Amino acid sequence: MRIICFLILFFTVFLSSHAQINRLKVFEPDSTETGFKIVRIKDTKLRYLTREAKLTDPRTVLNRVKPLKRWYKRFKPTSFWKKVNEFGLNVNEVSFVNWNAGGDNSVSALASFRFARNYKFRYLNWDNEAQLRYGMNAQEGRKLRKTDDQLRLSTTISFRKDTITNWYYSVKANFNTQFSNGFKYPDRVTPISRFMAPGYLFVGIGTSYIPPNDKFNLYISPATMKSTFVLDEALSDLGSFGVEAGDNVFMEMGFLITNTWEKEVLKNVHMKHRINLYTDYVRSFGNVDVDWEMNFNLKVNQYINANIGTHLIFDDDIKFDEVVADDGTIVDPGISRIQFKQLLGVGILYNF
Secondary structure (H helix, E strand, O other): OHHHHHHHHHHHHHHHHOOOOOOOOOEEEOOOOOOOOOEEEOOOOOOOOOOOOOOOOHHHHHHHOOOOOOOOOOOOOOOOEEEEEEEEEEEEEEOOOOOOOOOOOEEEEEEEEEEEEEEEEOOEEEEEEEEEEEEEEEEOOOOOEEEEEEEEEEEEEEEOOOOOOOEEEEEEEEEEEOOOOEOOOOOOOOOOEEOOEOEEEEEEEEEEEOOOOOOEEEEEEEEEEEEEEOOOHHHHHOOHHHOOOOOOEEEEEEEEEEEEEEEEEEOOEEEEEEEEEEEEOOOOOOOEEEEEEEEEEEEOOOOEEEEEEEEEEEOOOOOEOOEEOOOOOEEEOOEOOOEEEEEEEEEEEEEO
């Protein structure tokens, strides 16, 4: 019996060693050469799918893509530039229909633009600003009248020795003028001011105090050159705005202090303050020229706001009540007076 079992086991092992192995059709050799072979797997369809297997065609996924219902904020790299683009339009209107108390219909409009490009990084601070304002008033029974006219450009380059101090060495330049002719109404024939008549240019060096929040700026310059331009021949011949009769430019050297401050004094009440103080070293040291502007912006919502502002100017070179004889000679050059302007308006303020 043992001999029979041994013979059966021997023949089983012998037949197994000489059996032929049939390769699966899934695997096909890429070549018949001996050695390294590359075997590629064919795409075969599964006969029995597992519970978690999902057969999908990737081309059909795009058919189910829907557009975004809202735009997500894209990533923006850090920039050391701060820009401001503002457009404001204030409109005041009064209309009467069978009004027993009487009155004249009138419409006033004031448009303003403000652009700012400010750069601040470590030791360098560079501020640039442009302000443009123009206002008109139309009243029943009379022609259009100008209510506001301003063109103001300024640039300041400041440098500090380290990142701890708030004091900078600064170079500053300001330019002010107007767009169109100014008249002393109801006279519309003889203009009392024009574009670049007057025009003011301040260029100086000094020091600035600029805190980290950039809402306060104090500039002190012991050496500032003030240039007054009167490029209109008629006004130049009259010696207006401090120039000598017949000259177009008058230059002074003096001391300048400039301060700007922005602050939210109450909720949705934004204050903006600007003042320039200048005195000349040669002609009238101690006689200070003042240019002070204060504005309160009362925000109703993102676009609608109310504006209350005042503007005060005192310039010793601007004379009033000048007396001229019939032959054109000046009998009395007049006196300097405080110029004051107040405005109140409701309108839109759009940032873009």
